[in-house]
Amino acid sequence: MVFAFSKERIQSSVLEVFVKDKEMVARDDYIGKVLFDLNEVPTRVPPDSPLAPQWYRLEDRRGEGKVRGEIMLAVWMGTQADEAFPEAWHADAASVHGEGVYNIRSKVYVSPKLWYLRVNVIEAQDIQPNDRSRVPEVFTKIQVGHQVLKTKVCPARTMSPMWNEDFVFVAAEPFEEQLVLTVEDKVSQSKDEIIGRLVLPLTVFEKRLDHRPVHSQWFHMERFGFGVLEGDKHKELKFSTRVHLRACLEGGYHVMDESTMYISDQRPTARQLWKQPIGILEVGILGAQGLVPMKTKDGRGTTDAYCVAKYGQKWVRTRTIIDSFVPKWNEQYTWEVYDPCTVITLGVFDNCHLGGNDRSNGGGSARDSRIGKVRIRLSTLETDRIYTHLYPLIVLQPTGVKKMGEVQLALRFTCLSLINMIHLYGHPLLPKMHYLHPFTVxxxxxxxxxxxxxxxxxxxxxxxxxxKEVVEYMLDVDSHMWSMRRSKANFFRIMSVLSGVVGMFRWLDDVCHWKNVITTVLFHVLFLILICYPELILPTAFLYMFLIGVWNYRFRPRHPPHMDTRLSWAEAVHPDELNEEFDTFPTSKPQDVVMMRYDRLRSVAGRIQTVVGDLATQGERFQSLLSWRDPRATCLYIIFCFLAALVLYVTPFRVVALVVGLFVLRHPRFRSKMPSVPSNYFKRLPSRVDSML
Structure with missing residues (x-):
């Protein structure tokens, strides 16, 4: 047994080890003690070998004489790098008892190895329905664990139905689940009868590493009937039918358990297809500060915080610091990096399983509460640089956004091969099977x-x-759910992206309208130079982008980004929108609330529908230029195209570009406030909106 004491909390210069008798009924259960002067305790720093324990004579209560007996132990000043530290009993966790002792220790986990199981149900033969007087409506149901998928009902009413449908399931090693396939007859809308059943272990299927074809197989199915023998019922195995399958375990795909937007691993399932790592990620989880009370204990607020980090298949969990708003973990972990365009996720949680009455206020099983989460993209880190910063822990709650504290991390991304890392930027993000045989959304x-x-x-x-609640929060299990807040945030993200293009067109419009005479004159000079020397157009554009990039280097981000409440549109969100975001699926709200939210959603969808309709109208007008839906408009357009072809054939391109450019840049004195002729012509073209109901 190893006991650990925090050096910061030691207030004595003497260590006393007492030996007591648990079986003694009397009050005095004292046997003896050993004293150690902390100034004389040796220091051990790994990779030194463990300190050898020694026998020490026990002293009496006053420390004057020796008593009978000795105790073997070792005492040393160590660090958290000691191999004994993770399994030690910590003095700050003395109040933890029972199973809670195991719930506060640090641990490294590895995600199960996931495979895609592809099953192609081709056909079945010799169908024997229970009711021989009717032709069955046959379909197939396949189940792997809790995953259930069905084929369509075979349109041909026959005893040898054919489907040829593909299904994909997720399976994990070791393969504990089985594939259960049943052929069923749809007797009515509410009743299905099982005709045959097939149970196969997943280990019988071959593992495919590429897109080579897989051989199909026939499997005999079982049908269970009941017979009567001497008054007892027993199951009787009868021949029913056989089914034609093509199935394999796909090793060329990466089984995604997290969103591709912040994926942490892109390697295929089969280890034979892995490439060498290009770097090492070192993460030091130092501590947190300013944490808020997460629960009440003995009439006061308390927090028992631990941190979880996830990158690739490796999960790490720090030990739980008991009753502290400023926990210090000081734990370091490393990961191999196979792609720099990946994200590491770290979350801080409050441990609600410390051996007491682990029940929530509602009476159910307690759940570890979220304190906050941080995502860091490795490609935003400079190689071989140590980042030591505080990251805010922000949580969105039904009452609004709340800062729960800050977590301090130390990160270093070490590159093993710069050439290999640069080479990866030209490779696809996912394994090639995702592009050769892609899945639907x-x-x-x-x-x-x-x-x-x-x-x-x-x-x-x-x-x-x-x-489960920790894993789901780290993997963003609800990221696909509807949220008015996320929709607004994504809309403003699009507007932010387009703001640069809009700003460029506004600047060009100011140049065309001579808002700044000097800028307009300089633009005319540049335009004339490019017209005279058109071979300088592309070099000038790329040189301009190069200079912009060099200039922006001074303003590059110095720290990795963190959760942004303004970008997430969390500060100005309406309370009812938050209440809707935290609603269950299906909803558990009253009917009037659901109706109000439905009407609001219809209003928003109506505006989106109008915008999409306008875009479709413009596209259909462009298509109608040559479709002769408006004979006069099409006739005018083809005559214009013929004349333009003749003019462009006999006129040098430089002259045409010069005339068009000077016309666009003409002075406002020569401009009209009315729309231009091409704009008027285009808006008069027909669209298909007049054919819609």
Missing amino acids: NQLDSLRYQAMSIVATRLGRAEPPLR
């Missing part, structure tokens, strides 16, 4: 949810468990 969403469920279940069975 709906498939990806469903498979990601199943993968997250499997990871949460497996990590929840570890010791100490990494609980």
Whole structure:
């Protein structure tokens, strides 16, 4: 047994080790003690070997004489790098008891190895329905664990139906689940009868590393009937049917359990396809400060914080610091980096499983509360530089956004091969199978949810468990749910991206309208130079972007970005929109609230519908230029095209460009406030909106 004392909390110069008798009924259960002067305690720094324990004679209560007995122990001043530190009993956790002792220790977890299971249901033969008087309406249901998918009902009413449908499931090693396939007859809208059943372990399927074809197989199915033998019912195995399948475990895909926007691993499942790492990521989880009370204990607020970090398949969990708003973890972890365009996620949580009455206020099982989360993209870090900063811990709650404190991290990204890392920027983000045989968007969403469920279940069975609510928060399980706040944030993100283009057109409009005479004259000079020397157009554009990049180097970010409440549109969000975001799915709100939110959603969708309709109208007008929907407009356009072809054929391109440019840059005195002729012509073109109901 190893006991650990924090050096910051030691207030004595003597260490006393007492030996007592637990079985003694009398009050005096004292046997003996050993005293150590802390100034004489040796210091051990790894990689030194562990200190050898020694026998020490026990002293009496007064320390005057020796008593019978000796105790073997070792005392040393160490660091958190000691191999004994993670399993030690910490003095600041003396109040923890029972199973809570295991829930406060640090731990390293590894996500289960996930595979995509592809099953192609081709056909079935010799269908034997229970009701021989009717032709069955047959479909197939496939189940792997909690994942259930069905084929369509075969349109041909036959005893040998054919489907040829593809299904994809998520499976994890070791393969504990089985593939259960049933052929069923749709007797009515509310009743399905099982015709045959097939159970296969996942280990029978071959593992495919590329897009080579997989051989199909016939499998005999089982049908269970009941017979009567001497008054007892028993199951009787009868021949039912056989089914034609093509199935394999896909090793060339990366099974995504997190969003591609902040993915931390892009390697395929099969280890044979992995490449060498290009760097090492070192993360020091130093501590946190300014944490808010997360629960009440003995009439006062308290927080028992621990930190979880996730990158790739490796999860780490720091030890829990008991009853502290300024916890100090000082733990360091390393990861191999295979792609710099990945994200590490760190979350801080409050431990609610310390061996007491682990029940929430509602009476259910306690859940570890969220304190905050930080994401750091590795490509934003400079190589071989140590970043030591405080990152705000911000949580969105039904009452609004709240800062829960700050976490202090130390990061260093070390590059092993600069050439390999630069080479990766030209490679696709995901393995090639995602592009040769891509999944649909709906498939990806469903498979990601199943993968997250499997990871949460497996990590929840570890010791100490990494609980489901922690895993789901780290993987953003609800990121696909509707949120008015996120919709507004994404809209303003688009507006921010387009603001540069809009600003450029406004500047060009000011030049054309001679708002600044000097700028307009200089622009005319540049325009004339480019017309005379058109070969300078592309070099000038690229040189301009080069100079902008060099100039912006002075203003480059010095620190990794953190959660931005303004970008997330969390500061100005309406309370009802937050209440809607935290609602369950399906909703648990009263009918009048649901109706109000539905009407609001219809209003927003109506505006979006109008914008989409306007875009479609402009596109259809462009298509109608040559479609002869308006014969006169099309006739005018083709005559214009013919004349333009003749003029451009006999006129040098420089002259045409010069005339057009000078016409666009003409002085406002020669401009009209009325719309131009091309604009009037285009707006008169027909669209298909008049054919819509």
